[in-house]
Amino acid sequence: MLWFVGLGISGFKSIPNEAIDVLSKADMVYLEQFTSPISKSDLTKIKKATKGEFRPAKRWLVEDGNEILENAKKKKVVLLSYGDPYIATTHIELRERAIKEKIKTHSIHASSSLTSMIGECGLHFYKVGRIATIMSEMKSLTTPYYVIYKNVIEGNHTVLLLEFNQDKDFFLDPKDALNGLLETEKGQRRKVISSSTFAIVASRIGFKDQEIVSGKISSLKKRDFGKPPHTVIIPGRLHFTESDALKVLGECIDEPFDNATKTRKISAQMIEKYVPMVREALEEVEPYYKDQKEYQVILENAELYVRDAEKFLEDGQDEVAILSIGYADGLVDALRLAKGLDPKM
Structure with missing residues (x-):
């Protein structure tokens, strides 16, 4: 049998009464301290409440889990941890392994920090x-x-x-x-x-x-x-x-305020940066094609993609907005390359 027991957040005095009873009847008690430190006085009190074998458990022992599971197949074993036992994902995985190996498990929850x-x-x-x-x-x-x-x-x-x-x-x-x-x-x-x-x-x-x-x-x-x-x-x-x-x-110390008002979406920051850059490049390349009607559709599409990017961002369609400005950038670069201009902006 394997018990997962939470210590609570106030040391030994926050241990549930049910847990004290379980500790007194357990054959082995493992105390893990890698999620949070436990004072020496609380450690001493836990040892006194334990009638069976008591063993501090380092991270590797709990993560490996083999020793704990092997003992739990034959004995009443307790894994004691600070706070609630299932805040740590390592403990959840250990319980899953125990159940798969047909070991009975029980839980005693406690407050978590x-x-x-x-x-x-x-x-x-x-x-x-x-x-x-x-x-x-x-x-x-x-x-x-x-x-x-x-x-x-x-x-x-x-x-x-x-x-x-x-x-x-x-x-x-x-x-x-x-x-x-x-x-x-x-x-x-x-x-x-x-x-x-x-x-x-x-x-x-x-x-x-x-x-x-x-x-x-x-x-x-x-x-x-x-x-x-x-x-x-x-x-x-x-x-x-x-x-x-x-x-x-x-x-x-300081008057509370919203951090949310200072942080903007990365997509909005990107559109804010690239829209002016693409528009500037578009204006620069347009004179090279003013007498070539077959290229007017490409120039118009580039402008439409820029407008779409701004509209999509406004509508909350961030990914499509980034794609749109990317398409516009691609068209402008192609037009610049066709005239032997540096595509880098």
């Missing part, structure tokens, strides 16, 4: 978009950067988990995460993140010393956020009740 911090900040949970993780390696920030972009465009909030390495006792500092996003902006240049972007840093949610600080990135970079774990949230479109709550439920 992911869901709790949204309410603690005063944000609306249904507005949370895709979640991303920020690692210390700079080149890996492209993915969370575009996750923020897509969420903000839709008006949704982005929860950014920060790298935690159990073996090295390393937790990425929120300031380093924010600086990493600013550096990524320099390379991507999509106007998603700037020093004036409004952000939230939620620290140690569920503990007595929890702290929620919000403000512009430029303001947050000056703060010391203390002990981990920390989470960064980039809000999208803030409802007035969310803005009001942020000012009451935490420390609000």
Whole structure:
């Protein structure tokens, strides 16, 4: 038998009563700590509540899963984790494998910091978009950067988990995460993140010393956020009740505002850039064909494609808009090449 048990978000005191009973009857208890650190005092209390064998489980042991599954075929085994057991996809996969191997599984759910911090900040949970993780390696920030972009465009909030390495006792500092996003902006240049972007840093949610600080990135970079774990949230479109709550439920350095108003779709940015370029090239090439009627249809089509691009973008048909400006660009380039002109604009 294999139990998946959540610790909750407040250490040992948040463990459900049902879980305490299960721990006392289990033959083996694995405690994974790679999703979030657990204090020494809580570790001691968990050990005392465990009557069978207790074993801290590193990431590789849970991801491999073979030892846990083999023991669960003959014994009552518990996999204990911070928060809710199924926030980590590794645990879901392990349960799937257990069921396929005819091992009985049971679950005891608990509060998760992911869901709790949204309410603690005063944000609306249904507005949370895709979640991303920020690692210390700079080149890996492209993915969370575009996750923020897509969420903000839709008006949704982005929860950014920060790298935690159990073996090295390393937790990425929120300031380093924010600086990493600013550096990524320099390379991507999509106007998603700037020093004036409004952000939230939620620290140690569920503990007595929890702290929620919000403000512009430029303001947050000056703060010391203390002990981990920390989470960064980039809000999208803030409802007035969310803005009001942020000012009451935490420390609000700067007046809350919508990040969604500052970020525009990449397609809109592209059309804004390429329409004038194509029109300028079209005007330049037209005099070369003014006496050649057989080319007038091509010139007219190029102009129509430019107009279509603007109209499609206005109607929300982004992909078709990009295709249209691409067709116009192609026709103009062909006309330039036919006259020996450089097609590059």
